[in-house]
Amino acid sequence: MSNNSNPLRPLASVSEIDHIHLLSEQLGALVPGEEYSDVTFIVEEKRFPAHRVILAARCHYFRALLYGGMKESQPQAEVTLEETRAEAFSMLLHYLYTGRASLSSAREEVLLDFLGLAHRYGLQPLEDSTSEFLRTILHTHNVCLVFDVASLYSLGALSEACWAYMDRHAPEVLASDGFLTLSKTALLTVVRRDSFAASEKEIFQALCRWCRQTGEGGATQEVMSAVRLPLMSLMEMLNVVRPSGLLSPDDLLDAIKTRSESRDMDLNYRGILSGSQSLLIALWSLRYVWPITLSLYLSRSYSYYIEVSMDELDWMRVVDHSKYLCRSWQNLFFTPRVARYVRIVGTHNSVNKVFHLVSLECMFTHRSFTLEKGLLVPNENMATIAACSSVIEGVSRSRNALLNGDTRNYDWDSGYTCHQLGSGAIVIQLAQPYSIGSLRLLLWDCDERSYSYYIEVSTNQQEWTKVVDRTKVPCRSWQTLKFDKQPASFIRIVGTHNSANEVFHCVHFECPAQSDAEVKEGSPGQESSSTSQNPRPVRPSRTHSLLPSLPSSSSTSSQPHL
Missing domain, CATH: 2.60.120.260 (Galactose-binding domain-like)
Structure with a gap:
């Protein structure tokens, strides 16, 4: 006989008491008042009475601070917190007492301060939840600010979300006021990415504005080294770069020499990182091609090779399976290339003389791989x-x-x-x-x-x-x-x-x-x-x-x- 059918045993729904919501509400009621408080935090000249036993139970940082034998351990101690905003600290106290935080109603700069407090005090679940929310509200005007904070605290998932957004909206990001607020380290991380697919002219002009805004004259040479001059036209180098005076004539001559002596496919182009959408063989814009997934007709074996090009004249072979037999789905990894055209050439069919391609996808992945x-x-x-x-x-x-x-x-x-x-x-x-x-x-x-x-x-x-x-x-x-x-x-x-x-x-x-x-x-x-x-x-x-x-x-x- 099951427990629920036993007349002497109550139903599970009434045998378990769950009044967590009452606990949260009653502890939360203690936050704004001084009743029973035994420590006071002073943040931006505002006073926040609190209860050290609750804070110590919820956070290892406060346990060490308030029970570590220092002056903060004294009864009715007052603790001044530097480099902390009152609005963000108020949110943190409410979270520590109730386990809840309303992120959608907070201003973005407060959210970033709140994230900083979660990181500083080792509140990993809070840090993860706040980072996840920030990933959902990224837009052109805040992505640079969020990326700076994510870089500062080494938040990998949030940084990658910012990279992906900036890659997709590179010209708009370069023109935003937020771009001018990036630290030098964050700035170089962004513009040196192969997938940051703006024109070199736009990147150069944005870096000029950044140098003027920040006044970091000593960093000009390092910052300008991120510009890929050989990708610019001769007119752009003469009419845009040269008048700025930020790059030497030798730099311009070296770039012209590189462009004139290099194969087009050997130039270090930027391209858009593609998701899993299907692409035409003639891509509608420059694409960062890596890896390629394609499907061959299932009932036979094929051999083939794949080439990519910028202009349909200069082709570079990235996959060579012309001497191998292959079947069905192919997941092809190779050195990343930016390309406008992808060409698949069949060399063998085990049944007849026709090469059959069912589907083609050019994708981007963070998966690491080894080639031999x-x-x-x-x-x-x-x-x-x-x-x-x-x-x-x-x-x-x-x-x-x-x-x-x-x-x-x-x-x-x-x-x-x-x-x-x-x-x-x-x-x-x-x-x-x-x-x-x-x-x-x-x-x-x-x-x-x-x-x-x-x-x-x-x-x-x-x-x-x-x-x-x-x-x-x-x-x-x-x-x-x-x-x-x-x-x-x-x-x-x-x-x-x-x-x-x-x-x-x-x-x-x-x-x-x-x-x-x-x-x-x-x-x-x-x-x-x-x-x-x-x-x-x-x-x-x-x-x-x-x-x-x-x-x-x-x-x-x-x-x-x-």
Whole structure:
């Protein structure tokens, strides 16, 4: 019988008393008055009576201040707070007593002071909530002021939100009064960004106004170094930069020389950081291209390369998969480039002579990545169904069972992929070529059998490189395999021995091996599965002679599915 049906036990809705709102209101009523107060804060000549035990319970800073044995610990002490605004401190006291703060009704400068107090007194939840609110009210006239404060307090998420806003509205930000209030450090951080996509003329003129406004003559050279002079036209350099006197004739001559001797695509352009919106091949404005995601027609493999350009005359190749076979979704990372045009050139189709592109996206990401010889070195497992990998050779009752991530539900009849020893192999095709240095697989281990095998990798299914050789040792259960990094679109697992029968069985495959898995790899011939994470399936009550064998003719064909 459930608790609610027991006549002797009250319902849960009446057995739990929750009067937190009353506590908040009653403690909040103490804030404006001096009743029971034992400490007074003086802020901008205004007096704020308070109760040290409440402040100490709510804030480590006030606990140390008011109970640390200093003069502030004395009864009825008066504490003067410098560099603090009364309106912001009043908001802070109300929050400490009630747990509530009305941010939408406060002026922006008060909000920034309030954020500063939260940071100074170590009130992390309050700092996070205030930062989150400020991200929602960013506009041209306040974003510079908010960014200055975010930089001062090293608030990463708020700083990134300001960067993103300023990148999207660069010309308007440069023309705003708030731009003139930026500190030199914050100013240089903003205008040196490749994605701060205003014209160099606008940036130069805004920096001139900043230098005149702040009067920091000694900082002029450092500030003006952020201007990318070679991106300006000759007329702009002669008619805008030269009359200002802020840059020397040598600086102008060097910029003219750089522009005249450089390829257009080698100039350090600025571009707009794009989100996940789809883009035309001919982009409507300068775009910061990195990375590119594209989708190929699903039922076949392709080879291709990608180039970008500013003028459709000078092209720079950023991705070269012309010698690799690729399928489905491609996530392509490369050195960031600003471009107006993106060109995808197909070089091979495994079925016919036509290259098919389903979709293209140019995006921006904060995700870090590593390239080796132009190929991404992945950290995550790329041999998954979600990553568009596929088992193209091998026999299983369920297609791609090897890649579904299920390392628990396998037995004598299902949950594994196999091939007959001496005939065929298990082959996995990744969506695109990666630079791979490790693999991890789970050999079928519902009894004490052992296997031998080797593994090869390829980028085109014609030339294979052996990266793992375990043909001379008995292996069982989990296998974590490391080797020198190799480019790979295909991984071929070839079994050479099974101590129980003539079939090689594999349950799970990862590429690359995932280091966060709680599996300890043993030496060849030793049990290496982790019972804490991947418990061995319960052995069915069968005789030892009933061992896994090739499934019936209804199973997946061992031929490639193209």
